[in-house]
Amino acid sequence: MDTPKANTSSWNKINQWSEELILLKSILDKTELVETTKWGGTVYVLNGKNVVGIGGFKNYFTIWFFNGVFLKDKRKVLVNAQEGITKSLRQWRFSSKEEVNEKEVLNYIFEAIENEKQGKRSKPEKKEKIVSDFFNKELKQDIALAEAFQKFSPYKQHEFLEYIETAKREETKRSRIEKIKPMILKNIGLNDKYK
Template identity: 70%
Template sequence: MASSKTDTPTWDKINSWTEELEYLKSIIAKTELIETTKWGGCVYVLDHRNVVGIGGFKNYFTIWFFNGVFLKDEKKVLVNAQEGVTKLLRQWRFTSKDNVDEALVLDYIQEAIENEKQGKIIKTPKVEVTIEMPEIFQKELDVDPNLAEAFLKFSTYKQKEFLEYIVETKREETKRSRIEKIKPMILESIGLNDKYR
């Protein structure tokens, strides 16, 4: 199928697979999952947790299972889209509506729902990363006790975000401008990435 050149992301070739994706939607509608839109795509959730998603790509359309690693996959239809990168997510790819076995797709979705209800997750060990206090920022804290006190009120995680923001740049003047930018945030108890949470 030819895909038109547009500004749509490469994973969202929905216009090439409209009928096929509508068919997948009609199958998923027979389950208890709720349709939402996330990352510009169609995602189905159970109690606000992602279970499956659908989308069109250049050469195929797909249903993906966010915790697909737990599926038995007796028919061996699932693939890891990024081997070595993706730990949990698995895709089931189709190139034609005729390839979609509704009963089998429903079986896989129901198993994914059951896994979600059972709370099957992979626990990844937390890696403690320490970041050394940049001297340029330490000097600011030394001369401004209010700033130092406000900084210490943040959780270790949020302190690290501020420190990473400063040290990830090489140039001294950029470090200084970043410090000037974050000082009011620190004094107002606003974390570096709070607006994205």
């Protein structure tokens, strides 16, 4: 008999974790969380707020906690997937179904749910305003570009400015400006292709 496939294809990168993800889903089905799809993968929410996600990668399958930084982690199993980048997300990684102890996993999930109900969440840090003299000159010379740039949210404006100003050489800054001008005029954000 065929095992049903987990509906997590894009977060199951090499499709070797179907049974394991079904196991995690069966555990999550015992909670009040609601399953949804976000960013092409399976996420569990409470009142519209992200609490848990699951997925499979090359060497492991995982359950991650969006505000895992607040979990007590008594078993010391949680890892920060991107140290220095990810502030609050934590993962619990497994390499086999045998490693998944339903009772322990549920304890972590119930704690995450309780934290969500209490409103515990990490606040994003305010990004320092970036000023780009090179780009400001460009905006002054091209009114259509300036008007198009103003239509972007402050966050997306920041992404463009950061992209320009992280270049060390003036020549690179200029080439980056030339690269993003058509995107801005077409109302395409710098990272829209990843969403």
